[in-house]
Amino acid sequence: MNSIIVKPKNEILKKYIQYFLFFKKTDQEPLNYTTFPNTNLCLAIYKQNQVFYTNEGGTNLCKISNGSTYVSRLYGFHKLPFHVNIHGALDQICIVFQPSALRAFTNEAYENLMLSDTVFDEIFSFEKSFLDQIFDLNDFAKRAEELEILLCENLKDNLPYKIKEALVLINTNEFLSIDDLSKNLKISEATLFRLFKNNLGQNPKSYLKTIRFRKALDDILKPRNSLTGIAYQNQYYDQSHFIKDFKNLTGFSPNKIVEKISVTEKDFAWICQNLQNE
Template identity: 25%
Template sequence: MACKNPTEASPPLDRAILSLPAGIKTGRILPSDELSPVVEHFWWVHWDTEEEQTSEVLSYPSIHVVFEKQEATVVGIVRKKFIRRLHGCGEVFGIKFRPAMFRQFDSTPAHKITDRTFPLDNSVWDRGVIGKILNSPSMTEKAYHAEMALHVPAQATDPQAIHIRDLVEHIRHNPEIRSVSDLTMRAGLTERSLQRLFRDYLGVPPKWVIRRFRLQEASECLAKGEGTIASVAAELGYFDQAHFARDFKSVVGLAPRHFLDKLQAKR
């Protein structure tokens, strides 16, 4: 079946983005239906700013392939808040793989990539294709070449990878999942087996994934003014604000009150 051209998309601001300063633009391009089970979207960032700006992202549990200047790299899951300081003019193009689905293209256990960046392996990715992506003048052309390169290997299926992908999506869309024990019945696995598969295919444990999604929800609610710190903490199942504040700070980098103060100062 012939590949369809990727489609431009203009979704709402991703809850993973904690701050997007002036002079920085970002967008997404959706893959074809055939590729969408493996790739969530292609993405791009462009900046043109005289003053140094800081972009902060609370990453989803996904591995990315990133193309910038003349380099192509694999970026593992970033467990802490990702901070990038931008100055001058530049752009980045990336591929966001669905959770666990990078395993379709690279057999390296995912935990060996977590919090690390590696050059894209030329034995897996054709150097000519990498060159086309790096040198294409538009983001839609970059996405087209990436789509063509990924289409055939994406047809291979790994049942374990698909199972972990679907479990992560279940956590993402079901706020009532608050503990690993909540997930084991859905997974049909023992907790030990679940931990092992998450380590090998995703790169982080299920507890980390659950907490990351729930705290992303918390930061979004607070940023939109959809509740107080106390009500958001209670909604997420925290029995006391102190525990919530510790978890929030460990992930976002700021206590909830300071997070709100920083948002208020920017308005």
């Protein structure tokens, strides 16, 4: 499977879009990959696939097979590793939003969007032939350029000031507690909870926990970092707490994940393997 990440060129758009991710698979061989919880939200557009997504109990699984229509779904707010099983060909575009950035394009409730198979159509205004035209482009960079034009045309930026302020505080100190964050923003914890749920789609505790995990994952993938040091640097209670939390979010121990990771990019790490070789 061919995959490529393209960063947006438009300076304004960079505040909202982390990157575009393109997958292309022309054979019919089964394949799976696994990614891990992150703070971003991914809008995935499939050209001719059927998509079945289950996220309940201990299952966080997306099954993709051959189809005949466009499907678009949102993925994010994961509390478990995200497993994707592909059975057939695949031509997929992912728009990966910065935290809370989806609110710059739509006010539709997250609960509704996360259940939809036509999210792209519901959020953006575009010509009926747009998806045909963009998937006809074999150059992924050109696909990204066309997506940037569409996104800029639909940009509203109606985020509340307080959520912007909250994200600036977290970027400055990702180890802020809920109490510290609410005090800095001069709002109650209940208001903070509503602010995050309405604009980021997840509560502040889950958001901060995911940020800490992603920082720890980046540290683990760097050579010569000890687990004790990583746990301390990322303010886990102790090494056992760090290992338990890490296994819940990835399915692997910190030491094992280094062997398993197949592909790494900034903010993107995944395990990919042929299903027949499992």
